[in-house]
Amino acid sequence: MDPQSIWIMESSYGALHVEGGRESLVNQAVGFFLGMGGSIINISQASRESRNPRRRMQNAPSVYAGTSGALSVASGRVSYTLGLTGPCLSLDTACSSSLVALHLVASAL
Numbered sequence: 001m002d003p004q005s006i007w008i009m010e011s012s013y014g015a016l017h018v019e020g021g022r023e024s025l026v027n028q029a030v031g032f033f034l035g036m037g038g039s040i041i042n043i044s045q046a047s048r049e050s051r052n053p054r055r056r057m058q059n060a061p062s063v064y065a066g067t068s069g070a071l072s073v074a075s076g077r078v079s080y081t082l083g084l085t086g087p088c089l090s091l092d093t094a095c096s097s098s099l100v101a102l103h104l105v106a107s108a109l
Helices: 003-016 043-051 053-058 071-082 094-108
Strands: 032-035 088-091
Touching: 003 032, 003 071, 032 071, 032 094, 071 088, 088 094
Parallel strands: 032 088
Antiparallel strands: none
16 A cells, blocks of 8 residues: 555544444444545656666556555545445545535535
């Protein structure tokens, strides 16, 4: 898993941590709205690796490479890991992602 996804998982679990632990969240109608922007993949590292044919062969992409770099799966990954059954949504609206996510959360309540 890429570092940004690990950070999202750790901080989300910390923010959603409740007295009963993870078990109290499983199968609850808890939604997860994530405002994020940018790219998960490290572009400078990817360009360096693409210029070196030997490194390209050693670092063959995994079967999860298609979803690991996509921003759209980040909220689903958290919802699945924590067992949430409410809506999950990843938003990328450039600079206003967190504000739009907050607005949608308030609307959903």
